[in-house]
Amino acid sequence: MNRSPLSESVEMYLKALVELSDREMVAIGRLADRLGVTAVSANEMVKRLGEQGLVKHTPYKGVALTKKGRDAACNILRRQRLWECFLYDHLKIEWTQLYEYACSLEHATAPEVTEALAAFLGNPQTCPRGNPIPAADGSFAPLNGIPLGELDTGRAATILAVNATATEVIKHLYDRNLLPGHKVTVLEAAPLQGPLTLRVDGKDVALGLALAEYIIVSR
Amino acid sequence: MNRSPLSESVEMYLKALVELSDREMVAIGRLADRLGVTAVSANEMVKRLGEQGLVKHTPYKGVALTKKGRDAACNILRRQRLWECFLYDHLKIEWTQLYEYACSLEHATAPEVTEALAAFLGNPQTCPRGNPIPAADGSFAPLNGIPLGELDTGRAATILAVNATATEVIKHLYDRNLLPGHKVTVLEAAPLQGPLTLRVDGKDVALGLALAEYIIVSR
DNA sequence: AATTATCATAAGGTCAACCTTATTATCTTT
DNA sequence: AAAGATAATAAGGTTGACCTTATGATAATT
Structure with a gap:
């Protein structure tokens, strides 16, 4: 209303x-x-x-x-993530630029266009960055995962979503194959908020804790 | 640059x-x-x-x-009209809303997205409202037509494009079948800037001169 | 040439969303 | 309990894109 x-x-x-x-x-x-x-x-x-x-x-x-604020926010997420789908699947835009471009479009999208876009895309449930797409009524099931920073050392997990928003950060993660669907293991967590050492696709990767927060992995 | x-x-x-x-x-x-x-x-x-x-x-x-201004403007038109194509052909948005929605999206579109969109659409030459779409380098051939207000009485012509921007105006024209591809004849031009009487699709239509300016017809 | 309409410019105001600097509160940690 | 970190608030500034009101300047029409 x-x-x-x-x-x-x-x-x-x-x-x-x-x-x-x-x-x-x-x-x-x-x-x-x-x-x-x-x-x-x-x-x-x-x-x-x-x-x-x-x-x-x-x-x-x-x-x-508030309830009102959350509803509005879900709507915004819906628009944004639908655009991410379109940009990735149909326009073949680079994965690292999705957030930025979809964000701009999102602000300019009327409700009627949002719903027409959803229909065009076949009502996708997930965006290319791994996040769920809220339904038209605002409902959506949050990801059942934890930030990579909280994953136990030695445990392997699958990346569910990447939530970074700054394009430079996204690029950094992309270059290290930290992408939805990939498997990670935390080899070591350095003390004093030091970086994590990860095993990703057979390679060792050092990752700051702040960055690890952006990566949601399965439990 | x-x-x-x-x-x-x-x-x-x-x-x-x-x-x-x-x-x-x-x-x-x-x-x-x-x-x-x-x-x-x-x-x-x-x-x-x-x-x-x-x-x-x-x-x-x-x-x-200026040259610079015209180039920038053509780029803007390109973005806007490509979006019109997408909204109409793929999202099945109502014809009367195309301008409004495309206009919002246009402002939020990066060059890379513009070109990807053009490729996706198959590099269309004309938007659903009848206007030519400038090429990526800014070049485009303007329509070879005249405003309906300048059409000789009794002459039949084909509508090439509809250039109104206010949604209410567009709706008004749409309701009277004043759309690209349709044939019009000016039956009478009332004196003192009075309305035109038109024959469109077998019906008589009265149209104010100001509105007639928005309709481009073949010569 | 005089009138009327349009156009230009000056002066000052509003509003949203930022900013800096500075002070005061509260929380957390030692 | 004192210190340091974090958070809130106050005061005042900037910028872009608008606005109103008012006064000149030019163009068009009679």
């Missing part, structure tokens, strides 16, 4: 929130980091989002999406 | 200019009207466009695109 057109900025905030919502409460600092804005700016925006009822901010605790 | 990303607003101005450029010089008033802004705002923007070398403004005479 909420047909007020959200601004591009607002959409980015909502998307970031839903993508960061492993834990319920998202610290404003993390949000600001992901969006590449200052904490002050993020604070201002969160205030505005709160006024629109999209978000609940508990000072010193964090931000959480 | 000009890879500075043009703002959405700038793109709208350039597009309006190229679409209005039957005559070389476009009056700022007409430009403002088409974009739905005040003449003062249009003036300000034209000044900025001039500073970027996209446009030449001769006071009290009008605005004209």
